[in-house]
Each structure stands twice: as C-alpha cells, then as structure tokens.
Amino acid sequence: MISQNTIQEILSRINIVDVVGEFVKLKKRGVNYLGLCPFHNEKTPSFTVSPTKEIYKCFGCGKSGNAISFIMEHEKYSYAEALKWLAAKYGIEVEETFVSQEQKDLYQTADSLFIINNFAEKFFTNTLFNTDEGRDIGLSYFKERGFREATIEKFRLGYAPEARTAFTDEALKNQFNKELLLKTGLIVERNGSLQDNYRGRVIFPIHNQSGKVLGFGARILKANDKAPKYINTPENEIYVKSKILYGFYFARQAMDKADECLLVEGYTDVVSLHQAGIENVVASGGTSLTLDQLRLIKKITNNLTIIYDGDSAGVKAALRGLDLALEEGLNVKLVLIPDNEDPDSYVNKVGASAFIDFVQKNKKDFILFQLELALKDIGNDPVKKSELVNKIAESISRINKAEDFTKQQDYIKQSADILHIDEAGLHALVNKYIRDRLAVQEKKAATTAPDPTALAQAEASNYDDATFDLLFKDQLQEKELARVLLEHGHKPWDEQTRIADYIFNEIDELEFEDQQVAKLIQAIKELLQTRPELFNEKYFIYHSDKELSALAVSLLNHPYDESPRWVEIVGENMGYQDTLFQQDFDSFVRTLAQGNQEELNRYKLISEDRTKDKVISALQYLKLKKIKRMLLQNQQDMEADKTYEKFPELHFIHKSLKDMERKITESLGTVILQ
Known part of the structure; x- marks a missing residue:
C-alpha cells in the first residue's frame, strides 16, 4: 500500500486544472474552467473544472469526480x-507500507522485475533501430508485414540479436541480479552458463494497464521445426498470463469511446488493426478467455466481439470459457474472417472501412454461433444432439440478470427453432439449470432472515405518497447537512470548538435514513477522533473509498459558487438585498457598469461571513423534518389507540413536538419542506 504520508504529499500538490489540462483544453470562465468533455462526444463545452473545490463535472454526460478519479476514469488506472x-x-517519491515482510519482499521483487523489463525493452528497441542486424532482419520483417515506423515505435517493438550472450552481457554489466534475470525469462542457464533466451527473434513487449512492461512475446524468424514459433515470458510475480490481454494499454481509451472491445488472437493482429485506425482491439494469445481477462474488459465495456480466422481449433479455443462471459453480463458476438485470412492480413487486404463494415454485418451471437458450429459436427447422432441441447440450455441459463430476461427468452426461441425441438421443453431445461444453480447458492447463503426495515413497514401500511415522504424521506435535509459538514466542518465555530464538533453535538441522537450519508458522517467522526489534523474540505473528495469520494464530490458539486469577494449586494435606495453567486455577481456588475456607473455606485457591497448561518439553517431544517416525521408517526399511533390507554402519553409527546416545531419555524421564518 502507498503510505499515508505519500498520499498526503500528493494531495497537497495536486492542482486539478493542471492535471485535467494535460488531457483537456480548458478556458477560464469566471472562477471555473470550461472545456469539451473527454468522456463523450460534444461540440459545445459542458465540462467544468472547479479549482477551489478541486472537482470536475460534465453537465452533458454527468461524469464527475476529483483529480485522482479523473486519471482513473480517463486512463483506466486503479487507485494506486x-x-x-x-x-x-x-x-x-512513493513510500510503500506493508503488512508483512513477505509482502514487502514480494513488492520489491515485482518492482525489480519491472525495472529489468524496462531495461530489456529499451535494449531490444535500440537493437532494432540502431544496429545493422536489427535493421536488416528485424526492421525488414516488420516492414514486410506492413508496419510503419510510427506503429513500431508506438508498440515499442524490438529485436533480439543472434549473439548468444548479447543481452546477458549487457544486463550483467548493468549489475542486474542473476536470479531475477532468470525469473524474467530473458536469459536461461544451459550447461552451466547463462545465455539469451530470445536470440534472433522479433520482440513484442506486453504492458500492464499503466504502461509498465510485464513481459515479452518473441517470434522466431528463421524456419526451425524444433523451435517454437513464439516464446513468452514464464509466469512470475508480475506476469500472470490469465490476467493479461495484449494491447490493453493502447486500446483502453478507444474501447471506452466505442463501447466495444474487439478480441483477436495474435500480436500482429492487434498491431495491424491499430495501424489501420481500429484501436479498440486486444489479443488473448489464442487461449480461452479467463474470468480475470473478462473482468478487465468489463471494467470498460459490456460489449465483446471476438474476431478469429476460420481455423476450427482456434474457434473452439475461443468458445471455451465464454459461459463465464455470459455470467459476467457481457454481450458476446463472434466473427469469422473469410478465405483463410486472419485479421492482420484481411485488414491489409480490404482496408479499415471495409473491415469494420464486414465485422458489423457478420457479428453472430455467441450462443447461436456455438449452436451452428456444433450442428456441423454432430450430424444425425441423437446422443450428441442431446448433449448439445443440454450444453445450449446451460449456456442460456447463465444469462441470469433481470434486465437480460428478454434476451434469454429470445435465445430459447431461436435455439429451439434451429435444433427443431419443442420450445417449452427447452425452456423447462433452462429453468432446471437455473434452479440447480440457485439451490447450490442457497446452501451457501445464511439461513437467518434479515430484520424488517422501516421501508418494508411503510410499504405494508399502504401510506399515501405525502405521508411516506414525511415518514421516510429525509435525504435532502440529510445531504445538505453533510454538505455543510464537508465544506465548513474544519472551520472554527468559536475559540475552542470546530464547526464539525458543534454539529455532532447537535445531531448526537439523530438517526440518518440515507445510508451513504450515515456512512460519511461516521467516517468524519472517526477521522476527528483519530487524525483530526487531516480533516478539511478536500479530505473526502480524495478518499480511497470510492463510494465516500463519489458522495463528497456529488454533495459539493453545484453549478454556482458564491462570490469570494461579496456575499450580499444591497440597493440602498431600492431596498433590494440578495445573495449572489460569482457568475451572477460578474454579470450584475457588467450590466450596471455598461449602463450607468452612477447606478452601480448606488449599491453598497457588503463582505460578511455567513458560515454560521448556513450551519444553523442546515441543522434546523433537518431537525424540523425529523420532528415532522415524529409528529406524523405519533398521529398514526394516536389513531391506532382505540382504547385511549396511551392517549395521555401520546398527547404529551404531540404537544412537546409541536412546541419544538414552532420554535424552529419561528427561527427560520417561512419554511418549505421538500
């Protein structure tokens, strides 16, 4: 884990305009900055960055967050x-903290492997471009494949020289550890001596989501029946094949914009398609997709299209594991490239536009594709047909999300038509697989029933909407108090007390209906008890808990900012008084100045801190809403008391609550509750 000291140092240095400005052209507009949203296509800027609040908000697509979440969203990075x-x-400098020595050793090993791989990548790239052997053999091969130099540089392709110890000698000269070099697979030990593992091969570096080199794929160029066509990095602390998709680092933003991931088999397929401008593409390396790879895709899009050549072995490999994709809620399509072509050769043959058009017109649903492919193999064998029916029913049963019910029914109907079997029978078989899976899940689930909630009680009582709102909907007032607490809680209430302390003293016995707000309130309490010096308006904006951070951003994110110079403008002769936001104030001053400077002078500009008023107002409105709820509940209890046994007690409660309500109402003036 990254240490808190490092995190705090990062947070103290962050300038959100500076960070977002690396990816979006921003123009100053009032106290904020405006630009075209990087998360959706728009012609009119609606993407706003607030340097004072350190948050961004797109009023077009709704995305919002802080500088860290912007990098996570834009670059598809994890929090760390x-x-x-x-x-x-x-x-x-990033300082890491570790739970155990074993964890620390693991991190240090992983960090060392990344450093070695980075060194190797530069060595292979330099060899490719700056040596006679690299240019004559490696670069010539890439150019024969149609790769332009810009593409080669983008993917950081390279070449390993034929010399037995060229890389080994260079690595040892730079004092890299022998054991770690062996672990990377870059060198091997044979007959008691160290030598290069990728001699005479072109190199495809494999990157993680943040662009670090995890390992390499090395393709042989000479005809050699004894040597494998490709050598890949052996699994180690950073290279785990089941968690890697080649090209993901280069494709992640294009996948997000296209809302689709194209999956191909090989490295060259990815490179060729990228060069043709089709950048939302990754490669699986020819193996069946794993759950980790599917979840990597799902982080960005729910739409997966698999593009393979017509080789039956490759197709069957692609089909394995795709039931997992259905469980993950992915929409899976398959496309076969015609005429014994692969994606690499086909896009070079027909061009990018025709390739995209072919893919769009020839996509087939995974289940129907699987069905049609299997029917070619089973012929008239009734046993194989029965096995196929069960296999298709099991696959369809994995489409288990409520929103996909119609899709499931369509698959049942289409599959029954193709198989020439009774639709009702296939439906029953699908339901059987669903029941069997649910039965297994129920055995694992806890047997105790949850306690009834207030919401369930409300629904059972058939309250009308107005009554229900009063009884169970305090979110607006709760969120307003949470916003005030975030924005002003760190400020002083008096010489001894913070505003947060004052608020917590006032709401000590109140229960919060909104669970997210309740979680935030509790987190603030705990922070004040453990690290009070860290609490300010930005702490929760940059919280590591995504839920808390998102809530803090949403609470602080409103389209207007109060003028930092004047809170009120009072018309001396007109009796006009109102609070102005910054944008309103700027417009107000410009309008008056353009019309008549004397008229502007008639106004008195007042600078006044009204923070305490906001705190008291938020508290009073919340208390008032809670009292309204208690009054209505008490009224319900009085109506239910047919014997009048509890009438004196309930009447006393009613009178006390009404007294409290009247006092708060008088202090607030006119009250409108939502």
Missing part, C-alpha cells in the same frame, strides 16, 4: 496507479 501517476508528475 493513479496515485503513482500523480506522484511521478509532481516528482514525489
């Missing part, structure tokens, strides 16, 4: 990767 990106930007 985003922090490390920011640390590198601001020149901050």
Whole structure:
C-alpha cells in the first residue's frame, strides 16, 4: 500500500486544472474552467473544472469526480496507479507500507522485475533501430508485414540479436541480479552458463494497464521445426498470463469511446488493426478467455466481439470459457474472417472501412454461433444432439440478470427453432439449470432472515405518497447537512470548538435514513477522533473509498459558487438585498457598469461571513423534518389507540413536538419542506 504520508504529499500538490489540462483544453470562465468533455462526444463545452473545490463535472454526460478519479476514469488506472501517476508528475517519491515482510519482499521483487523489463525493452528497441542486424532482419520483417515506423515505435517493438550472450552481457554489466534475470525469462542457464533466451527473434513487449512492461512475446524468424514459433515470458510475480490481454494499454481509451472491445488472437493482429485506425482491439494469445481477462474488459465495456480466422481449433479455443462471459453480463458476438485470412492480413487486404463494415454485418451471437458450429459436427447422432441441447440450455441459463430476461427468452426461441425441438421443453431445461444453480447458492447463503426495515413497514401500511415522504424521506435535509459538514466542518465555530464538533453535538441522537450519508458522517467522526489534523474540505473528495469520494464530490458539486469577494449586494435606495453567486455577481456588475456607473455606485457591497448561518439553517431544517416525521408517526399511533390507554402519553409527546416545531419555524421564518 502507498503510505499515508505519500498520499498526503500528493494531495497537497495536486492542482486539478493542471492535471485535467494535460488531457483537456480548458478556458477560464469566471472562477471555473470550461472545456469539451473527454468522456463523450460534444461540440459545445459542458465540462467544468472547479479549482477551489478541486472537482470536475460534465453537465452533458454527468461524469464527475476529483483529480485522482479523473486519471482513473480517463486512463483506466486503479487507485494506486493513479496515485503513482500523480506522484511521478509532481516528482514525489512513493513510500510503500506493508503488512508483512513477505509482502514487502514480494513488492520489491515485482518492482525489480519491472525495472529489468524496462531495461530489456529499451535494449531490444535500440537493437532494432540502431544496429545493422536489427535493421536488416528485424526492421525488414516488420516492414514486410506492413508496419510503419510510427506503429513500431508506438508498440515499442524490438529485436533480439543472434549473439548468444548479447543481452546477458549487457544486463550483467548493468549489475542486474542473476536470479531475477532468470525469473524474467530473458536469459536461461544451459550447461552451466547463462545465455539469451530470445536470440534472433522479433520482440513484442506486453504492458500492464499503466504502461509498465510485464513481459515479452518473441517470434522466431528463421524456419526451425524444433523451435517454437513464439516464446513468452514464464509466469512470475508480475506476469500472470490469465490476467493479461495484449494491447490493453493502447486500446483502453478507444474501447471506452466505442463501447466495444474487439478480441483477436495474435500480436500482429492487434498491431495491424491499430495501424489501420481500429484501436479498440486486444489479443488473448489464442487461449480461452479467463474470468480475470473478462473482468478487465468489463471494467470498460459490456460489449465483446471476438474476431478469429476460420481455423476450427482456434474457434473452439475461443468458445471455451465464454459461459463465464455470459455470467459476467457481457454481450458476446463472434466473427469469422473469410478465405483463410486472419485479421492482420484481411485488414491489409480490404482496408479499415471495409473491415469494420464486414465485422458489423457478420457479428453472430455467441450462443447461436456455438449452436451452428456444433450442428456441423454432430450430424444425425441423437446422443450428441442431446448433449448439445443440454450444453445450449446451460449456456442460456447463465444469462441470469433481470434486465437480460428478454434476451434469454429470445435465445430459447431461436435455439429451439434451429435444433427443431419443442420450445417449452427447452425452456423447462433452462429453468432446471437455473434452479440447480440457485439451490447450490442457497446452501451457501445464511439461513437467518434479515430484520424488517422501516421501508418494508411503510410499504405494508399502504401510506399515501405525502405521508411516506414525511415518514421516510429525509435525504435532502440529510445531504445538505453533510454538505455543510464537508465544506465548513474544519472551520472554527468559536475559540475552542470546530464547526464539525458543534454539529455532532447537535445531531448526537439523530438517526440518518440515507445510508451513504450515515456512512460519511461516521467516517468524519472517526477521522476527528483519530487524525483530526487531516480533516478539511478536500479530505473526502480524495478518499480511497470510492463510494465516500463519489458522495463528497456529488454533495459539493453545484453549478454556482458564491462570490469570494461579496456575499450580499444591497440597493440602498431600492431596498433590494440578495445573495449572489460569482457568475451572477460578474454579470450584475457588467450590466450596471455598461449602463450607468452612477447606478452601480448606488449599491453598497457588503463582505460578511455567513458560515454560521448556513450551519444553523442546515441543522434546523433537518431537525424540523425529523420532528415532522415524529409528529406524523405519533398521529398514526394516536389513531391506532382505540382504547385511549396511551392517549395521555401520546398527547404529551404531540404537544412537546409541536412546541419544538414552532420554535424552529419561528427561527427560520417561512419554511418549505421538500
């Protein structure tokens, strides 16, 4: 884990305009900055960055967050990767904390492997471009495949020289550890001596989501029946094949914009399609997809299209494991490239536009594709047909999300037609697989029933909408108090007390209906008890808990900011008084100045801190809403008391609550509850 000291240093250095400005052209507009949203296509800027609140918001697509979440969303990084990106930007050394020595050793090993791989990548790239052997053999091969130099540089392709110890000698000269070099697979030990493992091969570096080199794929160029066509990095602390998709680092943003992932088999397929401008493409390496790879795709899109050549072995390999994709909620399509072509050769043959058109017109649903392919093999064998029916029924049963019910029914109907079997019978078989799976899940689930909630009680009582709102909907007032607490809680209430302390003293016995707000309130309490010096308006915006961070951003994210210079404008002769936001104030001053400077002078500009008023107002409105709820509930209890046994007690409660309500109403003036 990244240490809290490092995180705090990063947070203290972050300038959200500076960070977002690396990816979006921003123009100053009032106190904020405006630009075209990088998360959806738009012609009119609706993407706003607030440097004072350190948050961004797109009023077109609704995306919002802080500088860290922007990097996570835009670059598809994890929280830790985003922090490390920011640390590198601001020149901050990242300090890691570890639970155990074993964890520390694992991290140090992984870090060392990344350093070695980075060194190797530069060595192979330099050999490719700057040596006679690299240019004559490696670069010539890539250019024969149609790769332009810009594409080769983008994917950082390289070449390993034929000399037995060229890389080994260079690595040892740079004092890299022998054991770690062996672990990377870059060198091997044979007959008691170290030598290069990828001699005479072109090199395809494999990157993780943040662009670090995990390992390599090395393709042989000479005809050699004894040597494998490709050698890949052996599994180690950073290279786990089941968790890797080649080209994901280069494809992640294009996948997001296209809302689709194209999956191919080989490295060259990915490179060729990228060069043709089709960048939302990754490769599986020819193996069946794993759950980790599917979840990597699902982080960005739910739409997966598999593009393979017509080789039956490759197709069957692609089909294995795709039931997992259905369980993950992915929409899986398959396309076969015609005429014994692969994606690499076909896109070079027909061009990018025709390739995309072919894919769009020839996509087939995974289940129907699987069905048609299997029917070619089973012929008239009734046993094989029965096995196929069961296999298709099991696959369809894995489409188990409520929103996909119609899709499931369509698959049952189409599959029954293709198999020439009774639709009702296939439906029953699908349901059997669903029941069997649910039975297994129920055995694992806890047997105790949850306690009834207030919401369930409300639904059972058939309250009308107005009554239900009063009884069970306090979210607006709760969120407003949480916003005030976030924005002003760190400020002083008096010489001894913070505003947060004052608020918590006032709401000590109140229960919060909104569970997210309740979680935030509890987190603030705990922070004040453990690390009060860290609490400020930005702490929860950058919280590592995504739920808390998202809530903090949404609470603080409103389209207007109060003028930092004047809170009120009072018309001395007109009796006009109102609070102005910054945008309104700027417009107000411009309008008056353009019309008549004397009229502007008639206004008195007042600078006044009204923070306490906001705190008291938020508290009073929340208390008032809670009292309204208690009054209505008490009224319900009085109506239910047919024997009048509890009437004196209930009447006393009613009177007390009404007194409290009247006092708060008088202090607030006119009250409108939503």
